[in-house]
Amino acid sequence: MKNARLMFAMTMMVGVCTLTVRAQDQATGEKTFKAKCAGCHGADAGGKAAMKSPSIKGKSVDEIQKALSTSPKHSSLKSLTADDVKGIAAYLATLK
Numbered sequence: 001m002k003n004a005r006l007m008f009a010m011t012m013m014v015g016v017c018t019l020t021v022r023a024q025d026q027a028t029g030e031k032t033f034k035a036k037c038a039g040c041h042g043a044d045a046g047g048k049a050a051m052k053s054p055s056i057k058g059k060s061v062d063e064i065q066k067a068l069s070t071s072p073k074h075s076s077l078k079s080l081t082a083d084d085v086k087g088i089a090a091y092l093a094t095l096k
Contacts, residue, residue: 026094029087036077037088045095057096061089 033045040053047055056064064085068074080088 025087025090027091029084029089029091032080032084033088033091036080040073045092057092059089059092061086064089064092 034043037045037056040048040051041056042048042053045055045057047053056067059067065082068077068080068085
């Protein structure tokens with residue numbers, strides 16, 4: 001019984017830590033998005049037709065990294081770190 005309680009407590013702690021890290025990624029990602037991406041993709045990431053910038057809502061880390069590395073439009077963003085991209089993706093995942 002003690003082992004079951006200990007295992008439950010450890011599982012809960014891991015879950016709380018995971019949620020905390022994810023929330024931090026989203027908060028940091030939101031700041032980075034607003035500073036680096038919203039100017040072209042819109043405050044809601046829905047895109048801007050006048051700038052021919054597509055919606056990027058819900059884009060994955062891989063999709064964002066590919067766009068940053070292959071598009072000349074994103075040359076000024078090549079300095080973003082892997083953690084920056086992960087945070088942006090975490091934030092974009094919250095948008096609907």
